[in-house]
Amino acid sequence: MEASDRKRLLREMLFARRFEERCAQAYQEREIGGFLHLYPGQEACAIGVLEKARKGQDYVVTGYRDHIHAIQCGADPKEVMAELYGKETGSSRGRGGSMHIYDVDHHFMGGYALVGGPFPLAAGFAKAIKLRGGDEIAICFLGDGANNQGTFHETMNMASLWKLPVLFVCENNLYGIGTAIERASSEINQYLRVAPYKIAASQVDGQDIDVVMAEAEKAITHVREKREPYFLELMTYRLRGHSMSDSGAYRSKEEVEQWAQRDPIGIYKKRLEAAGIIDAAAFQAMDEEILEQIENEIVRFALESPEPRVEDLERYVYVAEGA
Amino acid sequence: MAEMMYWQAILRAHDEELARDPLVFAMGEDIGVAGGTYKATSGLYAKYGPERVIDTPISENSYTGIGIGAAMLGCRPIVEIMSVNFAWLAMDQLMNNAAKIHYMSGGKIRCPFVMRVPGGTAHQLGAQHSARMEKVFMGISGLRVVTPATPRDAYGLLKSAVRSDDPVVLIEHESMYNLKGEVPDEEFFTPLEGVKVMRPGRDLSIFAYNISVHWALQAAERLAKEGVEAEVIDLRALKPLDRAGIAASVRKTHRALIVEEDEAPVGVGAEVMALINEDAFFELDAAPVRVHAKDVPIPYNRRLEKAAIPNADDVVAAAKKLLGK
Numbered sequence: 115m116e117a118s119d120r121k122r123l124l125r126e127m128l129f130a131r132r133f134e135e136r137c138a139q140a141y142q143e144r145e146i147g148g149f150l151h152l153y154p155g156q157e158a159c160a161i162g163v164l165e166k167a168r169k170g171q172d173y174v175v176t177g178y179r180d181h182i183h184a185i186q187c188g189a190d191p192k193e194v195m196a197e198l199y200g201k202e203t204g205s206s207r208g209r210g211g212s213m214h215i216y217d218v219d220h221h222f223m224g225g226y227a228l229v230g231g232p233f234p235l236a237a238g239f240a241k242a243i244k245l246r247g248g249d250e251i252a253i254c255f256l257g258d259g260a261n262n263q264g265t266f267h268e269t270m271n272m273a274s275l276w277k278l279p280v281l282f283v284c285e286n287n288l289y290g291i292g293t294a295i296e297r298a299s300s301e302i303n304q305y306l307r308v309a310p311y312k313i314a315a316s317q318v319d320g321q322d323i324d325v326v327m328a329e330a331e332k333a334i335t336h337v338r339e340k341r342e343p344y345f346l347e348l349m350t351y352r353l354r355g356h357s358m359s360d361s362g363a364y365r366s367k368e369e370v371e372q373w374a375q376r377d378p379i380g381i382y383k384k385r386l387e388a389a390g391i392i393d394a395a396a397f398q399a400m401d402e403e404i405l406e407q408i409e410n411e412i413v414r415f416a417l418e419s420p421e422p423r424v425e426d427l428e429r430y431v432y433v434a435e436g437a
Numbered sequence: 438m439a440e441m442m443y444w445q446a447i448l449r450a451h452d453e454e455l456a457r458d459p460l461v462f463a464m465g466e467d468i469g470v471a472g473g474t475y476k477a478t479s480g481l482y483a484k485y486g487p488e489r490v491i492d493t494p495i496s497e498n499s500y501t502g503i504g505i506g507a508a509m510l511g512c513r514p515i516v517e518i519m520s521v522n523f524a525w526l527a528m529d530q531l532m533n534n535a536a537k538i539h540y541m542s543g544g545k546i547r548c549p550f551v552m553r554v555p556g557g558t559a560h561q562l563g564a565q566h567s568a569r570m571e572k573v574f575m576g577i578s579g580l581r582v583v584t585p586a587t588p589r590d591a592y593g594l595l596k597s598a599v600r601s602d603d604p605v606v607l608i609e610h611e612s613m614y615n616l617k618g619e620v621p622d623e624e625f626f627t628p629l630e631g632v633k634v635m636r637p638g639r640d641l642s643i644f645a646y647n648i649s650v651h652w653a654l655q656a657a658e659r660l661a662k663e664g665v666e667a668e669v670i671d672l673r674a675l676k677p678l679d680r681a682g683i684a685a686s687v688r689k690t691h692r693a694l695i696v697e698e699d700e701a702p703v704g705v706g707a708e709v710m711a712l713i714n715e716d717a718f719f720e721l722d723a724a725p726v727r728v729h730a731k732d733v734p735i736p737y738n739r740r741l742e743k744a745a746i747p748n749a750d751d752v753v754a755a756a757k758k759l760l761g762k
């Protein structure tokens with residue numbers, strides 16, 4: 115990979131981190147309401163996998179922790195932030211909120227609040243792709259907890275049976291809110307759970323973006339060329355609470371600190387420094403430039419955008435005639 | 438104009454839509470090789486193949502979700518749930534996804550999804566195969582709910598449902614598939630909104646839908662012999678309900694009777710009464726009346742089953758009471 119691309123990837127991860135931290139701040143300032151699930155610690159997963167996908171062409175879906183997945187597909191961060199602020203300029207015109215970001219132009223087909231709900235949707239995208247005859251694929255990002263839903267088993271069965279071109283990415287962060295994986299899943303290795311459905315699967319480190327990209331490339335090639343599903347499990351960890359209302363009481367300080375040592379941004383930054391691609395000063399400058407962009411472009415856009423009009427409350431319940 | 442059965446009308450609509458648009462597909466349990474529980478998809482598997490007439494595993498929630506996902510990319514799936522009682526398992530995908538995706542994406546994603554569900558009490562199928570769910574579907578923002586009473590509407594409503602850009606639930610009836618009726622030979626579309634006057638009258642309005650339309654028509658026939666002219670209105674679209682159409686009939690007759698096969702609480706009758714209260718209260722000469730199933734799980738025993746479900750006699754009796762006769 116070219117040095118410039120590696121630098122870009124580092125910037126994308128750092129941007130994701132700063133974007134989410136800024137969301138947390140806005141939440142504390144009560145600019146953002148509702149539930150807010152942030153991504154710090156897991157950046158290498160979405161960014162690494164989507165780096166190997168055809169961004170804007172392959173169809174992507176995920177759960178409620180969706181800001182970064184949307185942005186990596188090509189969604190404008192200004193519109194994502196405006197959505198969190200509930201504005202008419204938001205990606206879902208302020209009707210969706212943090213858990214329901216959409217960018218249909220870039221084939222980001224949504225964030226969904228019901229755990230396990232997106233599994234069949236992704237298989238449905240793959241079914242549509244198959245009927246239309248394209249070579250795109252569907253990519254579904256969900257957590258480890260989602261695999262305990264019926265939709266997981268039902269969808270794995272049908273995706274395999276009908277040879278649907280869909281990549282399931284399991285971001286295994288070891289917890290479903292406050293319940294540790296070994297207390298919820300009789301088999302803790304999630305990639306083993308699709309074996310009965312005859313779906314190819316693997317498990318790799320989700321904190322090292324180089325590892326993620328290498329495995330994602332294999333997985334995506336498998337789905338795209340064989341036109342059948344693949345299940346990729348990425349071992350990761352969220353450094354913040356599940357959502358803004360998480361006490362964190364269920365995991366030890368030591369555990370969090372241990373994982374902080376494996377921060378995906380730290381790992382990649384060190385590697386790029388060793389390769390002479392970036393130095394401390396350049397990283398610092400990159401960070402400042404990101405913070406400036408977030409503040410002056412993104413947050414400003416969200417703040418200055420208009421609210422939806424109350425007269426439009428009932429718009430979009432149905433597709434308007436002639437629309 | 439050909440006479441055909443309800444199931445044949447549904448089959449014809451499927452066939453025409455599958456032939457017209459390669460992105461239309463049908464899916465459900467036993468709809469393909471086996472031809473469908475009520476024959477409504479028979480012969481289509483041979484004609485359109487397994488990619489477009491899909492036999493699904495018994496996984497209602499997820500194949501519904503697969504249909505919804507495909508609809509989000511522009512396909513027009515027709516998903517059959519074998520019996521409406523099993524649609525409870527698909528409620529998550531139907532209610533949380535199909536009904537809400539257009540709205541919560543700010544109008545950016547459409548979901549032209551159709552679910553067909555046979556429901557109602559047939560013959561001694563027991564409590565878990567005899568229930569109805571229209572009260573659930575019609576309470577969900579973002580869905581359209583229609584329910585044909587005749588072969589003509591079974592054809593025309595399915596045609597319109599497939600062409601609609603909104604998600605539509607089409608409620609059929611297990612004991613109506615062999616019902617015969619005239620269906621025009623040329624292609625036509627029945628609107629997904631609005632009531633239909635099945636029989637004009639001046640003395641009272643009988644609001645019904647699906648199988649209860651037939652009880653209402655039989656009752657009206659008998660009432661006519663006693664000099665009572667009942668207006669029979671097929672509600673046909675339960676979501677959105679045609680409140681103007683309902684009020685118009687009440688304004689004409691000043692008396693309202695609602696007939697539903699379902700138990701009364703939180704049901705179609707309750708909703709129609711509420712609309713009459715809101716829109717035509719001062720037009721009423723008497724308090725509206727409901728005819729409905731007893732508030733029990735439908736029993737197996739033949740006599741008990743019959744006693745649980747209303748019929749034309751009940752409609753006649755209620756009409757007379759409403760008229761003070």
Ligand SMILES: Cc1ncc(C[n+]2csc(CCOP(=O)(O)OP(=O)(O)O)c2C)c(N)n1
Pocket residue numbers: 179227228229230256257258259260261285287289290291356
């Ligand atoms: C159907 C459903 N049940 C419960 C919840 C509440 N809930 C939200 S997130 C979550 C945990 C999900 O864990 P996981 O799939 O591992 O995702 P993570 O947040 O860890 O990425 C739960 C229980 C929900 N949103 N939907």
Ligand SMILES: [Mg+2]
Pocket residue numbers: 257258259285286287288289290291
């Ligand atoms: Mg988790």
